Amino acid sequence: MIQNKQASRAALRQRRRLIPLADRRRFNDAIQQVLLDSGLLRRAQHIAGYLANDGEPCIAAFTQRCEQGKQSYYLPIVKKQRLLFARYQTGDLLINNQYHIAEPIAVSTLPAKFISVILMPLVGFDHQGNRMGMGGGFYDRTLSFIRRKPCKQRPLLIGIAYSLQSVDHINRRPWDIPLDAVVNENGLLLFSNKAIGLLRKTKSAQQMN
Numbered sequence: 439m440i441q442n443k444q445a446s447r448a449a450l451r452q453r454r455r456l457i458p459l460a461d462r463r464r465f466n467d468a469i470q471q472v473l474l475d476s477g478l479l480r481r482a483q484h485i486a487g488y489l490a491n492d493g494e495p496c497i498a499a500f501t502q503r504c505e506q507g508k509q510s511y512y513l514p515i516v517k518k519q520r521l522l523f524a525r526y527q528t529g530d531l532l533i534n535n536q537y538h539i540a541e542p543i544a545v546s547t548l549p550a551k552f553i554s555v556i557l558m559p560l561v562g563f564d565h566q567g568n569r570m571g572m573g574g575g576f577y578d579r580t581l582s583f584i585r586r587k588p589c590k591q592r593p594l595l596i597g598i599a600y601s602l603q604s605v606d607h608i609n610r611r612p613w614d615i616p617l618d619a620v621v622n623e624n625g626l627l628l629f630s631n632k633a634i635g636l637l638r639k640t641k642s643a644q645q646m647n
């Protein structure tokens with residue numbers, strides 16, 4: 439079972455890295471357009487994303503728009519096996535962490551609970567909102583408060599992926615935190631009532647304007 443998961447993780451990561459550059463550019467543009475059109479982030483005050491690594495979709499153009507608007511943009515930094523979110527603006531100084539992933543030099547950080555939307559990279563996703571990450575458990579550990587009832591305040595979790603990262607089924611383990619939605623180059627997939635409710639609100643606000 440564990441071997442299976444490791445093998446499919448490796449195969450999916452390789453598939454993601456092998457996307458030809460021209461396709462990758464086209465897919466990245468489409469993903470960012472879907473994010474923009476969805477309106478899901480329009481009212482979000484604190485948005486966390488990531489810097490693309492290992493063939494992950496690059497969302498830098500989208501996140502620069504957030505930085506330039508009234509929204510605050512954050513990148514994850516690893517602290518004691520969990521993630522904190524550090525304010526980031528393009529051009530800020532970055533430093534490689536122990537996993538060779540660039541992080542901002544944290545001046546001010548926010549715990550996950552106070553982030554409005556987290557744009558999460560992933561290795562694989564299924565159509566029930568299950569997410570396979572890199573296997574460190576960092577996002578799951580960071581977001582474990584969501585499993586505690588009642589959880590009044592929590593971020594909307596949007597997986598960012600290429601469609602070729604879609605798999606039939608991912609076993610949800612007790613510690614896994616499911617996604618509210620996935621954005622890929624073909625569109626938006628909604629999994630939770632939180633995401634569906636937010637989208638409805640956005641659409642009815644658009645109709646009233």
Ligand SMILES: Nc1ncnc2c1ncn2[C@@H]1O[C@H](COP(=O)(O)OP(=O)(O)OP(=O)(O)O)[C@@H](O)[C@H]1O
Nearest residue numbers: 569570571572573574575576577578579582613614
């Ligand atoms: N809340 C938690 N508390 C303690 N350990 C955890 C927690 N969540 C995950 N882990 C540990 O992390 C390990 C990796 O988890 P998993 O395989 O789900 O990673 P992943 O979801 O692919 O990675 P990530 O969340 O970093 O993207 C698990 O074996 C589990 O023991």
Ligand SMILES: [Mg+2]
Nearest residue numbers: 569571578614
């Ligand atoms: Mg997990």
